[in-house]
Amino acid sequence: xxxxxxxxxxxxxxxxxxxxxxxxxxxxxxxxxxxxxxxxxxxxxxxxxxxxxxxxxxxxxxxxxxxxxxxxxxxxxxxxxxxxxxxxxxxxxxxxxxxxxxxxxxxxxxxxxxxxxxxxxxxxxxxxxxxxxxxxxxxxxxxxxxxxxxxxxxxxxxxxxxxxxxxxxxxxxxxxxxxxxxxxxxxxxx
Amino acid sequence: xxxxxxxxxxxxxxxxxxxxxxxxxxxxxxxxxxxxxxxxxxxxxxxxxxxxxxxxxxxxxxxxxxxxxxxxxxxxxxxxxxxxxxxxxxxxxxxxxxxxxxxxxxxxxxxx
Numbered sequence: 001x002x003x004x005x006x007x008x009x010x011x012x013x014x015x016x017x018x019x020x021x022x023x024x025x026x027x028x029x030x031x032x033x034x035x036x037x038x039x040x041x042x043x044x045x046x047x048x049x050x051x052x053x054x055x056x057x058x059x060x061x062x063x064x065x066x067x068x069x070x071x072x073x074x075x076x077x078x079x080x081x082x083x084x085x086x087x088x089x090x091x092x093x094x095x096x097x098x099x100x101x102x103x104x105x106x107x108x109x110x111x112x113x114x115x116x117x118x119x120x121x122x123x124x125x126x127x128x129x130x131x132x133x134x135x136x137x138x139x140x141x142x143x144x145x146x147x148x149x150x151x152x153x154x155x156x157x158x159x160x161x162x163x164x165x166x167x168x169x170x171x172x173x174x175x176x177x178x179x180x181x182x183x184x185x186x187x188x189x190x
Numbered sequence: 191x192x193x194x195x196x197x198x199x200x201x202x203x204x205x206x207x208x209x210x211x212x213x214x215x216x217x218x219x220x221x222x223x224x225x226x227x228x229x230x231x232x233x234x235x236x237x238x239x240x241x242x243x244x245x246x247x248x249x250x251x252x253x254x255x256x257x258x259x260x261x262x263x264x265x266x267x268x269x270x271x272x273x274x275x276x277x278x279x280x281x282x283x284x285x286x287x288x289x290x291x292x293x294x295x296x297x298x299x300x301x302x
Contacts, residue, residue, distance in 0.1 A: 021270055028263050033255050040254040041247035045212030049254050050262060058269040093218060100218050101226035107218070109236060110205075110229070116240055127248050149249040151210070154203065172206075173199035176238045176245075183241070 001072050005030040009076075012064045020061055028057060031076070035085075037123055038077060042089055042111060052092060056084045078120055086112045118183055133182045141175040144168060196225055198232050206242040210250060 008030055011023025035056070039049040060067065066083045070076045089112035093100075100107070113119070121129070134142050140161065147157045158168045196204065201221075208217035221229070229235050 017274070021267070024266060024270065025263050028266055029259055032259050032262065036254045037247065037251040040251040041243045043212070044209040044214060044246055044250070046254040048212075050265075054262075054265050054269050057266045058273055061266075061270050062273060093215065101221050101223040102218060103226070103230060106226060106230040110239060111214075113236075113240070118240060118244060123247060123251065126244055130244065130248055145245070148206075148210075149245060154207075169199050169203045173202050173238065176202070176206075176241045177234060180237045180241045 001076070002030070005073075005076075009067060009070060012060065013068050020064065024057065024061055027060075031080075034073070034077060035080065038081065039085065039089075041119075043092070048092060052085070052088045055088050056080065059084050059088075074120065074122070077122075078115065081115065129183060129186060130179075133179055133186065136182055137175060137178065141171065141178070144171050145175055145179075148172060194222055198228060198235055201225060201229060202235055202238045202242065205239060206245070209242060209246045 004026060008023050008027035012020055012027055014020055014023070032053075035053055036046075036049050039052055040046070043049050043052070060080070066079050067076070070079055090108055093107060093111055094104070102110070118126070134145065137145070144157055144161060147160055152160070154165045154168050158165045161168065161171075163171070204217055204220070205214075208214050
């Protein structure tokens with residue numbers, strides 16, 4: 001954890017409201033990118049990410065007690081997700097869920113799940129692990145995932161791989177499950 | 191337009207695509223009762239969504255990082271200011287004590 005962030009955290013956990021408010025700016029500057037990237041994982045929409053993050057920072061300002069013992073970046077992200085982000089992530093779709101068929105629990109599992117070992121890895125670690133695991137896949141499987149990550153539609157991927165759209169969907173599903181297995185074998189549970 | 195009665199593979203594909211395109215609400219609305227049940231009971235679907243989220247994060251999270259953090263900071267400050275103005279809502283117990291309705295029994299038990 002860099003010194004700027006450590007100082008900002010010290011200011012944030014001060015009892016004085018105004019001091020906490022002043023400490024918000026360096027704290028936001030130091031953490032904005034990490035937090036918004038993390039939220040993007042769940043929401044996939046930058047506007048919603050900013051709206052949620054705004055509430056998260058306001059909550060941190062209001063009750064920063066959970067951050068008192070934070071001593072590294074990973075611990076900070078974990079604490080912020082568990083005690084500040086998750087609540088708001090759940091709220092994003094809760095109001096709309098009145099007209100949905102998915103149960104509240106099913107929705108929560110989809111939108112704000114429990115933390116797995118992969119979910120706590122930093123973006124850099126994940127990128128490295130993913131590249132390594134992609135190399136272990138069959139060429140066709142790897143190509144399907146790479147094309148999807150380039151933003152291509154199923155039809156375009158099907159044209160590229162000379163397959164049907166349904167075959168591409170099936171291939172992606174199987175490959176994703178294979179990736180999950182590979183990554184969990186690589187990072188066994190602590 | 192989504193198909194009806196989709197298989198679990200198609201559902202995952204539609205979820206991953208919705209996540210990539212930032213339209214999760216549309217995907218959620220598109221779920222039929224049977225599809226919702228299928229999702230809730232499928233362990234494979236839950237496992238696969240974890241990887242779909244990771245792919246989304248590694249591949250597309252750059253889109254979320256705005257260059258203007260200062261503007262965002264001013265939004266956060268405005269939010270804090272509004273919370274400072276708003277008096278803390280009194281606790282349920284406090285409010286309840288004030289407006290507690292008098293029950294029939296209490297009315298009867300009043301000293302004569």
